[in-house]
Amino acid sequence: MEPVLQIKHLSIDFTRYERGTKRRRLTVIRDLSLEIYPGQVVAVAGASGSGKSLLAHSILDILPHNSHVEGEILYDGTLLTPERIERLRGSEIVLVPQGVSYLDPLMKVGTQLRKGKKDPGTKERYRIALNRYGLGEETEELYPFELSGGMARRVMIASASAESPRLIIADEPTPGLDAGTAGRILGHFRELADEGAGILFITHDLELASEVADRVVVFYAGETIEEARAEDFADVACLRHPYTKALWYAMPKHGFKPVQGSQPYPGQLRSGCHFAGQCETCREECLERETIPLRPYDGGRVRCLYPKEEGQV
Amino acid sequence: MRHRLEFTGKKLFRMGVLLLGVSLVTFLLMCASPLDPLQTNVGQTALGSMSPEQVEKLEAYWGVGIPPAQRYIGWLWDVCHGDFGTSLLYRQPVLEVVGERLANSAGLMFFAWVISGVLGLALGVAAGAFRGRWQDRLIRGYCLVITSTPAFWLAILLLLIFSVWLGWLPIGLAVPAGTDASSVTLADRLAHAVLPALTLGITGVANIALHTREKMVDVMESDYVLFARARGESARSAVLRHGLRNVILPGITLQGASVSEIIGGSVLVEQVFSYPGLGQAAVTAGLGSDMPLLLGITVITAAIVFAGNLAADLVYGAVDPRIRKGAAGR
Numbered sequence: 001m002e003p004v005l006q007i008k009h010l011s012i013d014f015t016r017y018e019r020g021t022k023r024r025r026l027t028v029i030r031d032l033s034l035e036i037y038p039g040q041v042v043a044v045a046g047a048s049g050s051g052k053s054l055l056a057h058s059i060l061d062i063l064p065h066n067s068h069v070e071g072e073i074l075y076d077g078t079l080l081t082p083e084r085i086e087r088l089r090g091s092e093i094v095l096v097p098q099g100v101s102y103l104d105p106l107m108k109v110g111t112q113l114r115k116g117k118k119d120p121g122t123k124e125r126y127r128i129a130l131n132r133y134g135l136g137e138e139t140e141e142l143y144p145f146e147l148s149g150g151m152a153r154r155v156m157i158a159s160a161s162a163e164s165p166r167l168i169i170a171d172e173p174t175p176g177l178d179a180g181t182a183g184r185i186l187g188h189f190r191e192l193a194d195e196g197a198g199i200l201f202i203t204h205d206l207e208l209a210s211e212v213a214d215r216v217v218v219f220y221a222g223e224t225i226e227e228a229r230a231e232d233f234a235d236v237a238c239l240r241h242p243y244t245k246a247l248w249y250a251m252p253k254h255g256f257k258p259v260q261g262s263q264p265y266p267g268q269l270r271s272g273c274h275f276a277g278q279c280e281t282c283r284e285e286c287l288e289r290e291t292i293p294l295r296p297y298d299g300g301r302v303r304c305l306y307p308k309e310e311g312q313v
Numbered sequence: 314m315r316h317r318l319e320f321t322g323k324k325l326f327r328m329g330v331l332l333l334g335v336s337l338v339t340f341l342l343m344c345a346s347p348l349d350p351l352q353t354n355v356g357q358t359a360l361g362s363m364s365p366e367q368v369e370k371l372e373a374y375w376g377v378g379i380p381p382a383q384r385y386i387g388w389l390w391d392v393c394h395g396d397f398g399t400s401l402l403y404r405q406p407v408l409e410v411v412g413e414r415l416a417n418s419a420g421l422m423f424f425a426w427v428i429s430g431v432l433g434l435a436l437g438v439a440a441g442a443f444r445g446r447w448q449d450r451l452i453r454g455y456c457l458v459i460t461s462t463p464a465f466w467l468a469i470l471l472l473l474i475f476s477v478w479l480g481w482l483p484i485g486l487a488v489p490a491g492t493d494a495s496s497v498t499l500a501d502r503l504a505h506a507v508l509p510a511l512t513l514g515i516t517g518v519a520n521i522a523l524h525t526r527e528k529m530v531d532v533m534e535s536d537y538v539l540f541a542r543a544r545g546e547s548a549r550s551a552v553l554r555h556g557l558r559n560v561i562l563p564g565i566t567l568q569g570a571s572v573s574e575i576i577g578g579s580v581l582v583e584q585v586f587s588y589p590g591l592g593q594a595a596v597t598a599g600l601g602s603d604m605p606l607l608l609g610i611t612v613i614t615a616a617i618v619f620a621g622n623l624a625a626d627l628v629y630g631a632v633d634p635r636i637r638k639g640a641a642g643r
Binding site (some may be wrong): 057060065086088089090091094095097098101102103104105106107115116143145146159 | 375402445535536537539540541542543544545546550554558559562632634638
């Protein structure tokens, strides 16, 4: 089977002006690769501010003007050109954003969902989609400020499912929800995947990622440092990168041990392994190498010279 | 509905307090004015040739020698009974003078108000939508030039170009000079109003356009426009469906507030065009120590400005669903 989405060595950087006219390039995402097959949920997990949302925006080609994208994004095996994504976004490729601020505050939900179309077919389609998530006709007459957090999320999932999408990009769809509601929202995504859509699930919550996804891509300082199977998270010994292991130990059910130090900001990166500052098993070689490549390892991928070494215990 | 009435009531009370303050400040400023009403209006030579009794009569007419507190309270008392007094210069009831002048100015100001509102909004939305491109630079450049140009200077410039050089439009006044009032046509009046209205409008546009542009830029960078784009809406649809809708609300506030700028601007512009409007009367009253007229004009224009803002607030409440529904839910 062919992957519905294939990202090869994607890098995103921004041109910024600092101190007057001095231009500076700031790399936010570097050398990111991943594949999503139909029916699969792939989670991208990383700390806040690590550039995860930009990944979603770059696929949809809605990045700000001062950004620059390198690498290849393939959809259905062919290159996703700006012309192609313009045709596909909102129909085959849909976004489920974070929260209610993504809805126009001055437009009724129904009007907003229909994107200006008024024919009965379109109306019916969105009515069915809202219904599927337990939202009645009266929801269409509400303004976004009248929706609860959970309702807003369901409205946005409905907006995605109404299009019968083949790729769904979910950007942090659960923060601010109680466990029960969040669980139901995640269930909706699983359901859409089982219907054949590929799902890119962007989150800062590794535990959540390992529960809902088939594969988990871990993000660190703008780089993919590990790609793991969801079941690898059952046992820390199956995990490859020391950062993932540290995160595993930081989960409440595994001892709640905080990760020491913090991620380097984009623009402060040196050569060699970027995790070196926080790694307990860092060796001289890790700093001497220009770059550490992402390589296949034990059914997943890892960006580490000495994976699976027990660091944090 | 009850909420709306309560809101309006509170605002009206505030308006009363504001007008009281405005009249008091105007009065105090006039008291502090170094101009002697007799010397200004009668003249040094004429005064010298008058008998002391005549001078005394004149002093009584211009209110010289009466303690300020007594004068102000007397004026206030009369106003509370609906009497704004008589203009000392025009020798007509203040309300009559103001009414006549306001009728002249109203068309001018309304035209300028509409022009600046519509054009300002359109230019602001366009500049925001084309942010950073040549359209934006052009509009912003125009606005910055106009904002840094004094209105009276612009008035003189337009006068030079259209009246002196091209000779298309009359050089001043509201009607042709030396014509019988009954033979003045509407076209005459319009021809005389075009330049002052244009000056006021052009000046007003810049401010509204710049504010609207800032808001439009915010809207275009908002999460909801991003999501609209992600859902396949075109850039055009993002601007017209979401941008315009969200820019209109602050636009209403701006439009209400611009009433004060237009009235303020009209004082200078009418002076340049010798246009017999309210602004010109205000200048005459101020320089001629016509206390009742100046107080009358100040209070009435302050009330108009306040009404403009109040109207904006009320319209805002009716248009914005968050306020409308929020108030209804209470």
